[in-house]
Structure formats: C-alpha cells, structure tokens
Amino acid sequence: MKKDTCTFINNRNNKSYEFKILDANRGPSVIDISSFYKKTGMFTFDVGYTSTASCKSAITFIDGEKGELRYRGIAIEELAENHSYLETCFLLLYGLLPTEKQLLSFDLELRHRSFIDENLKTLIGAFPDTAHPMSILSSSVTALASFYYEHLDIKNDEECFEMATRIIAKIPTLAAFAYRKSLGVPFIYPDIDKSFTENFLYMLRAYPGGKMKRTVDGNDEIRAIEIKALDTIFTLHADHEQNASTTTVRTVASTGAHPYVAISAGISALWGRAHGGANESVIAQLEMIGDVSNVDAFIERAKDPHDDFRLMGFGHRVYKNFDPRAKALKKLQDELKDELKLDSKLMQIAERIEEIALKDDYFVSRNLYPNIDFYSGVILTALRIERPMFTAIFVIGRTVGWITQLMEFRADPASKITRPRQLYVGK
Numbered sequence: 001m002k003k004d005t006c007t008f009i010n011n012r013n014n015k016s017y018e019f020k021i022l023d024a025n026r027g028p029s030v031i032d033i034s035s036f037y038k039k040t041g042m043f044t045f046d047v048g049y050t051s052t053a054s055c056k057s058a059i060t061f062i063d064g065e066k067g068e069l070r071y072r073g074i075a076i077e078e079l080a081e082n083h084s085y086l087e088t089c090f091l092l093l094y095g096l097l098p099t100e101k102q103l104l105s106f107d108l109e110l111r112h113r114s115f116i117d118e119n120l121k122t123l124i125g126a127f128p129d130t131a132h133p134m135s136i137l138s139s140s141v142t143a144l145a146s147f148y149y150e151h152l153d154i155k156n157d158e159e160c161f162e163m164a165t166r167i168i169a170k171i172p173t174l175a176a177f178a179y180r181k182s183l184g185v186p187f188i189y190p191d192i193d194k195s196f197t198e199n200f201l202y203m204l205r206a207y208p209g210g211k212m213k214r215t216v217d218g219n220d221e222i223r224a225i226e227i228k229a230l231d232t233i234f235t236l237h238a239d240h241e242q243n244a245s246t247t248t249v250r251t252v253a254s255t256g257a258h259p260y261v262a263i264s265a266g267i268s269a270l271w272g273r274a275h276g277g278a279n280e281s282v283i284a285q286l287e288m289i290g291d292v293s294n295v296d297a298f299i300e301r302a303k304d305p306h307d308d309f310r311l312m313g314f315g316h317r318v319y320k321n322f323d324p325r326a327k328a329l330k331k332l333q334d335e336l337k338d339e340l341k342l343d344s345k346l347m348q349i350a351e352r353i354e355e356i357a358l359k360d361d362y363f364v365s366r367n368l369y370p371n372i373d374f375y376s377g378v379i380l381t382a383l384r385i386e387r388p389m390f391t392a393i394f395v396i397g398r399t400v401g402w403i404t405q406l407m408e409f410r411a412d413p414a415s416k417i418t419r420p421r422q423l424y425v426g427k
C-alpha cells in the first residue's frame with residue numbers, strides 16, 4: 001500500500017476509496033478530501049472545523065500541545081523579547097526580518113500613511129458618543145474601501161504592499177479617533193515624528209495642540225516602558241493562523257470583495273466574547289468578582305454544568321497547554337508590576353483565579369489554561385487605556401496578520417470561494 005495515501009472504507013457498500021496524505025513542514029499531516037464528494041457521494045461533517053485544514057499557509061505555526069507559536073519560523077518569545085512590532089510586521093509581510101535600512105523605510109512609510117481623509121473624520125463624528133469603538137472601527141474600515149477603491153483590482157506586488165501598509169498605518173488612527181469620539185473629546189492627528197506605538201498612545205492621550213497633560217511634577221509624558229509594553233502586546237497579537245477572524249477575512253476575500261471590507265469583517269468577528277472580545281470581558285469579570293474572597297464561589301460556578309458562567313481568559317481551541325502569548329504577557333506583567341503601578345486588587349483576584357485553576361481537576365482535565373486575553377486587560381488598564389478599547393488594541397496588532405493572510409490567499413492559484421456544505425435535517 002502506498003504510504004502517501006489513506007483508505008476510506010464505506011461499510012454500507014463495501015467500497016474503498018483512496019485519498020492523498022499531504023505532509024506539513026511542521027505539525028500534523030492532512031488527508032486531502034477535496035475529491036471526497038466526487039468519489040463517495042458524501043460530504044464530511046466537522047462543526048467548527050475542529051479537524052479541518054482550510055488552506056495551505058506559510059505564515060504562522062502553532063503547536064497547541066506544546067504551547068508553541070512561530071511567525072515565519074521564528075519563536076514568539078524571541079520576537080517579543082528582541083524585536084519591535086514593526087520588525088514583526090515586516091517579517092509577516094515579507095517573510096524575513098528587515099535590515100536596518102528596510103526597517104527605517106518601512107517605518108517612514110507607515111508614519112506618512114497614518115493620516116486619514118477628513119471625510120472619514122466626519123463619518124466617525126456622526127456616531128453617537130455611546131458607540132463602542134469596535135463598531136466605529138469596523139464601519140470606518142469598511143468606509144476605507146470607498147476612499148481606496150483602486151485596491152480592489154490589484155495588478156502587481158507593489159500595489160499589494162501599498163494596500164497592506166496603508167491599512168496597517170491607518171488602523172491606529174481610526175482606533176484612536178473612535179476612542180476619543182467615545183469620550184467626547186477632540187481628535188488628535190498623528191505626529192509623524194513619533195514611532196508607531198508611541199504615536200498611538202499620543203493620539204489617545206494628548207490635548208488639542210499636541211500637548212501632554214501637565215502635572216505638578218511636570219508633563220505627563222509617555223514613558224519608554226509604556227511604549228515597550230504596548231509594542232509587545234501588538235507583537236503577541238500580530239497573527240494566529242486560521243482563527244475565527246482570519247478565517248472570516250479569507251472567506252470574505254474569497255468572494256472577490258475589497259480587501260478592506262474583508263478586514264472589516266475580521267474586526268466584527270474578533271469582537272465576540274469567545275474570541276478577541278474576551279480581553280474586555282476578563283476585566284469586567286474581575287471587577288464583578290470584586291474581591292479575592294469571592295474567587296472560590298466563581299470557580300465553582302465555572303465548573304457547574306448547569307451554569308453557563310465561564311472563566312473569561314481561560315481555554316483555547318488550539319492550545320492544550322499554556323498559551324505562549326499568555327506566558328510572555330505574564331512575564332511582562334511581572335516586570336511592569338512596580339513600574340506601572342498595576343491595579344493590585346484586580347491583579348490579586350487574577351492571581352488567585354490562576355492559582356486555583358491551574359491545580360483544579362476540572363480545568364486540568366480539560367486543558368484549560370489562561371490565554372492571552374487573561375493578562376492583556378490588566379496591562380492595558382495600567383496603561384490607562386479604557387476597557388472598551390481593549391479589543392480595538394487587539395485589532396491594531398492583528399491587522400498585519402489579516403492582511404498577510406489575505407495576500408497569501410490571493411496569491412495562491414488553488415484558492416477558491418469558501419463554500420461549505422451541510423447535513424440537511426429539515427422538512
């Protein structure tokens with residue numbers, strides 16, 4: 001029997017069918033079932049795609065059993081410790097870390113593209129003050145497709161990278177404007193003298209005229225340690241292979257829709273509590289628990305099969321071990337504990353939850369470890385970023401991943417419109 005095939009036997013009619021096995025460079029091999037229906041007259045059934053690879057990809061690799069994550073072959077720990085978010089963006093987009101000159105040119109390009117059309121400002125201004133930043137962000141990214149409609153019909157690589165850098169550069173500005181809109185304060189334009197991450201913090205915090213808050217000790221400048229912390233958060237969120245939002249982006253792109261509309265759909269998918277929206281829910285949950293003495297009762301609720309309460313920031317479809325991004329964030333949180341005066345009460349509650357859950361049989365037997373969202377909220381709170389912005393921060397970090405995945409999808413001649421089948425159980 002050939003070693004690169006596997007046989008499916010249908011016991012109903014005693015027929016057997018051969019399917020090719022395709023080997024991955026790392027991780028599990030896959031059975032190519034693209035001809036399954038043609039050969040057998042049946043579909044396969046896999047709710048939530050727990051066992052289905054939907055594409056070939058050379059961007060990000062995850063080993064959920066070991067708790068390993070790599071972008072373009074480089075371990076996430078190495079990137080978080082020794083490289084900036086912009087270097088990581090370049091790596092994802094171009095497949096290699098940049099030289100010094102390439103990095104400088106990429107950085108300048110993003111700075112120059114960070115401004116948004118004045119009409120977009122008007123659009124954001126038209127939202128009610130109560131609008132959630134994710135709603136504004138998703139809508140304004142859809143609107144970007146009207147301002148850069150030419151990106152629909154990209155003819156060469158150069159145009160493709162222009163489309164990618166444009167959205168990466170503008171997302172922080174849109175997110176900052178959405179935030180300021182929700183606070184009812186004037187928008188702050190990007191400052192091209194500032195780096196990507198510093199500029200974002202500046203657009204959140206500055207007063208009109210670009211001045212920083214004055215305190216009795218001087219000006220409340222943005223500290224290097226804050227920039228480093230947020231930059232690391234962006235790096236840790238930059239890509240995560242075929243998760244729900246990335247799959248959404250690929251699906252929308254598969255219809256030939258505008259790239260920015262596909263990114264907007266990814267933003268909407270990310271917003272849900274089971275995905276990126278969990279970071280906002282974690283802090284809401286810690287506040288609801290209120291005190292370390294209440295933790296045990298909430299743990300019992302999380303374990304109760306008749307209660308739909310779940311510990312937010314715990315569990316992951318792929319990681320059956322510690323999420324390596326969570327590990328990196330925990331390390332960052334410990335380093336920043338004193339420097340940023342992290343909220344000790346919330347941290348105490350979080351630490352107690354972690355301590356119990358890592359030992360409790362319910363969580364251990366189901367491989368429920370803290371995920372990235374469990375720690376990011378506490379650090380973002382320390383950076384004085386309000387809770388409704390947490391998922392928008394995730395968007396800023398993830399945009400490069402979405403756009404890289406979209407470019408990979410478009411470049412692959414084997415790509416097809418996404419069109420799953422169903423098991424009909426109706427009348």
Ligand code: ACO
Pocket residue numbers: 273274275276278302303309310311312313314315316317318366368371372373
């Ligand atoms: N608290 C309590 N129990 C949990 C939790 C949790 N956070 N997560 C899973 N479980 C339990 C389930 O009840 C189920 O138990 P059972 O086997 O007794 O029925 C078992 O663990 C498996 O859970 P599933 O929902 O089948 O796992 P799935 O892979 O479909 O879901 C998910 C993964 C959505 C992340 C889930 O763990 C969850 O809801 N976590 C909380 C939300 C969260 O933190 N999301 C962020 C994920 S990371 C990201 O998107 C960036």
